[in-house]
Amino acid sequence: MAYETLRYEVQEGVALITLNRPDVLNAFNERxxxxxxxxxxxxxxxxxxxxxxxxxxxxxxxxxQDLAEMRQRYERPEEAVSIGEHxxxxxxxxxxxxxxxxxxxxxxxxxxxxxxxxxxxxACDLRVxxxxxxxxxxxxxxxxxxxxxxxxxxxxxxxxxxxAFEAATLMDRLEAAQALAWGxxxxxxxxxxxxxxxxxxxxxLRELPPRAVGWLKRALNRALTFTLEQSLEYEAYxxxxxxxxxxxRERVEAFLQRRR
Numbered sequence: 001m002a003y004e005t006l007r008y009e010v011q012e013g014v015a016l017i018t019l020n021r022p023d024v025l026n027a028f029n030e031r032x033x034x035x036x037x038x039x040x041x042x043x044x045x046x047x048x049x050x051x052x053x054x055x056x057x058x059x060x061x062x063x064x065q066d067l068a069e070m071r072q073r074y075e076r077p078e079e080a081v082s083i084g085e086h087x088x089x090x091x092x093x094x095x096x097x098x099x100x101x102x103x104x105x106x107x108x109x110x111x112x113x114x115x116x117x118x119x120x121x122x123a124c125d126l127r128v129x130x131x132x133x134x135x136x137x138x139x140x141x142x143x144x145x146x147x148x149x150x151x152x153x154x155x156x157x158x159x160x161x162x163x164a165f166e167a168a169t170l171m172d173r174l175e176a177a178q179a180l181a182w183g184x185x186x187x188x189x190x191x192x193x194x195x196x197x198x199x200x201x202x203x204x205l206r207e208l209p210p211r212a213v214g215w216l217k218r219a220l221n222r223a224l225t226f227t228l229e230q231s232l233e234y235e236a237y238x239x240x241x242x243x244x245x246x247x248x249r250e251r252v253e254a255f256l257q258r259r260r
Contacts, residue, residue: 064115102214
């Protein structure tokens, strides 16, 4: 499929999705929503894809909503859906698909991530950030909105309530070093090493049994809202299924025989 607002390529079991509207820091317009949903569906269905890297073209990762397009809606209210409906039909399905697709997603944050662009990065399973990149969570407050697309859920789960509130109100920029110290990202590298680092992680993830990785992601998602007792029971349920797979038995034999 030919894309206008992103690039999609698969090499050696790794899908690389590059948001490609660099002139507006890869801000979302209607075309990008449609194309990213299509790309994520391809990732979900393609058994050859074992890991996914999400990044941006140019100097930005993603600036969130294209405000020029939003202004057009306000100028033609009779044609526009509400912003709540816009979230329900555009952003929310993207975030849920990333979280529910049982393949690992890596955000290669090459530049600024603002507004819903922050949410897009936080929805991924791993994040590597350029040392000159930053998060701008208070982009919402500056235009009299609240964080959306999952940010009010991801942020306090990752950094706690007080830091989440600070990031969303007082901090004009959350720099890469601070994001690493807070645990928002897994690594910070020089800008030229962001994508190579993401590729290295993806290559390592690709070598793991895909079913086990998918079930791990499912279990961790559930654990964020489960009690300890519920998590223990869900672990037992998934572990029972995992122990019956050919991959498990083959890898136990390989370990005991000291072979790959």
